[in-house]
Structure formats: structure tokens, C-alpha cells
Amino acid sequence: MTLKDLEYFAILAKLRHFGRAALEAGVSQPALSIQIKKLEAELGLCLFERSNKQVVLSPEGAHLLQRAENIIQQVSDFRTCAKSFKDPYQGHLILGAFPTLAPYLFPQILDELHQSYPEMKFFIKEEKTEQLLEMLKQGKVDAAFIALPHEDKLLESEFIFSEDFLFAVPANYPERFPSHLSVADLKGRELMLLDEGHCFRDQALEFCTVNQLQERFDFRASSLETLRQMVAAGLGLTLLPQCAKNESDKIRYIDFEDPAPQRSIALFWRKSSAKAEIFREIADDLKRVLTHA
Known part of the structure; x- marks a missing residue:
């Protein structure tokens, strides 16, 4: 047969x-x-x-x-x-990102990717970093945006961008803050943070530990949007990445003095991938797009 x-x-x-x-x-x-x-x-x-x-x-x-x-x-x-x-410029690509980045990054970049690679179909996957890395190694995701630092002998990466953290307070908060905060100004304060498993929680927790801030243990958010809504409701203070900033009359976003706390994002892919060269091109394209965003 x-x-x-x-x-x-x-x-x-x-x-x-x-x-x-x-x-x-x-x-x-x-x-x-x-x-x-x-x-x-x-x-x-x-x-x-x-x-x-x-x-x-x-x-x-x-x-x-x-x-x-x-x-x-x-x-x-x-x-x-x-x-x-x-022909690596045809077919489909599955791009992953973690939850505190995906809803802010993908709307910015997908149109650019469709224009630059018209013969390619892009699919997106949102997972926490640990699961995303496992999916990447198993071939269930072609490339993924991961927060640095991360080292893995099976993966290759290209830095894409860095973004500052902002201090988010209710607009009607009784205490007045300067337009640019010194990290020392926050010593001893309590901040609302994300739940376990989010890389942004780990980054914020490290910032709190180094600068003697406290975590509020009566509340942990499942998303950045929940954190924003809690601040807008006047229920606490938090840190947010620049991408999550949403102009609102209920929240005041305050910059930090240099050197500001920040996170760096890179695009990761398998070293064995047949599309490795394309991922380098995509990384270069995205660095250009996000720099001028």
C-alpha cells in the first residue's frame, strides 16, 4: 500500500x-x-x-x-x-512570554512582525517563566521572552530591552512624595507583591530585601492588573514595571533616581533551532521598534 x-x-x-x-x-x-x-x-x-x-x-x-x-x-x-x-521565512512560529510582560509586549510587536515577515504566521503563548523554559526546551515554543539573568547551555539569547520600575501610590495618598524617589526614602515601607511563581515577584522581593522594605503578607496578587487596581482603590503601595503604566487619575507613578531598579528582557531560543538566524533578525528588529516606542 x-x-x-x-x-x-x-x-x-x-x-x-x-x-x-x-x-x-x-x-x-x-x-x-x-x-x-x-x-x-x-x-x-x-x-x-x-x-x-x-x-x-x-x-x-x-x-x-x-x-x-x-x-x-x-x-x-x-x-x-x-x-x-x-525556507525558514515560511511556516509558523510560537513566541512565549511570562504573564507580567506578555499582555504589554505582544500588542506592541505583533504588527511589526507581521509586516517584516509576511509569509510567517505568529502564535503567542503566555506562561510563567519556569513553564515557559521547559516548553522551549521541549520544542513546544520556538522562542520566548525571558527576564535576565538566565543561563542555560541549551539556549541562546539576545538582549532586547530594559525598563525601569516605578513606585505606584494612590493619587489621594496623604503623604507627598518627590517627583524622583531615592531608594532610601522607601526604607521600612510595606509593598504589595505578586504571588509565588512570577519572576517579577522575585525581582521586586530582591529589591525589597536589599533596600529594607517589607512585603505585605495579607495580600498577594495574581497579576499586575490586580496590583494596579488595588493601588487605585487606595489599598496599598507597590512596584510596577514601566510597561504596565496606565495613566489614571487614581494612581501616581513615581520614578526612581538613577540608578533606578529595572528589569532586562532577552529573546531566548534553542541553540539547535533551524530558525536561529531568524531569531537574531527578529531580536534586532524588536530592539529598534521598542527603542522608538
Whole structure:
């Protein structure tokens, strides 16, 4: 049995006429008839019920048709995938990012990526950093935006951008703060932070530990948006990355004096990836786009 046999079977099942099926298959009618008979003999089944006027799928043929069509589609997908390796600018790419970056970064960059790589389809995946790295190594994600520092012998990376942290306070907070904060000004304060598993929590917690700030243990947020809403409601203070800033009359965002606390983001991909050169190009494109954003 060959793939061509299954293709003939599927074409005849669709058209139910040997003459029209032979024309679509690009073979003579006798040749098509011989191949179908050989396939039936090999399977020990009658795939079609034949008469002078029509060709009808047998019950066994009807049952096997979907499987044949699935195999034909899988082979087609296999060929498409192989073609994408020969032309890396075709096919699809799955890009990942962690939750405190994905909803802010992807809306900024996807249009640029579609314009720069029109033959490529982009899909996005949002996961916490630990899961994202595992998916990247398993090939479930092609490339991912990860906060630095991160070292892995299986992965290659290119720095994309850095962004400052901001101090977020309710607009009606009774205490007045300067337009630029010294880190020392925050000593002893309590901040609301994200829940376990978020890399931004780890970064903020390190900042708190080094500068003698405290975490509020009565509340942990599941997202940056929750943190923002809690601040807007006047329920506490927090740190937010620059990308999460949303102009609001209920929140005041205060910059830090230099050197401001910040996070750095890089694009990571597998060293073995056939699209490694494209990821370097994408990294260069995104550095340009985000620098001028």
C-alpha cells in the first residue's frame, strides 16, 4: 500500500465516478481501476460497490475513508513542515512570554512582525517563566521572552530591552512624595507583591530585601492588573514595571533616581533551532521598534 493508493481511494470516494476520478488523479481510467482493485485485494475488503451507473462506498470503505484522509493530511503537513526548514521565512512560529510582560509586549510587536515577515504566521503563548523554559526546551515554543539573568547551555539569547520600575501610590495618598524617589526614602515601607511563581515577584522581593522594605503578607496578587487596581482603590503601595503604566487619575507613578531598579528582557531560543538566524533578525528588529516606542 502506498500514499498514492490512499489518494486514489479518497478521490474516487469523493467523485464516485471512475472517469472523473481518473481525470482528477491524472491517470488513465484503467490504471485507476487496477490500483483500486490491488488495494482491495491487499486489504481483503471491498471498498466500493460498483454498478453500471454508479460507484458507492461500501460500509467498510466508508469507515476507512476518514483514516485515509487523515493520513493524507498528515503527510501534507509533514511536507509543509519540511519545506519550512528549507525556507525558514515560511511556516509558523510560537513566541512565549511570562504573564507580567506578555499582555504589554505582544500588542506592541505583533504588527511589526507581521509586516517584516509576511509569509510567517505568529502564535503567542503566555506562561510563567519556569513553564515557559521547559516548553522551549521541549520544542513546544520556538522562542520566548525571558527576564535576565538566565543561563542555560541549551539556549541562546539576545538582549532586547530594559525598563525601569516605578513606585505606584494612590493619587489621594496623604503623604507627598518627590517627583524622583531615592531608594532610601522607601526604607521600612510595606509593598504589595505578586504571588509565588512570577519572576517579577522575585525581582521586586530582591529589591525589597536589599533596600529594607517589607512585603505585605495579607495580600498577594495574581497579576499586575490586580496590583494596579488595588493601588487605585487606595489599598496599598507597590512596584510596577514601566510597561504596565496606565495613566489614571487614581494612581501616581513615581520614578526612581538613577540608578533606578529595572528589569532586562532577552529573546531566548534553542541553540539547535533551524530558525536561529531568524531569531537574531527578529531580536534586532524588536530592539529598534521598542527603542522608538
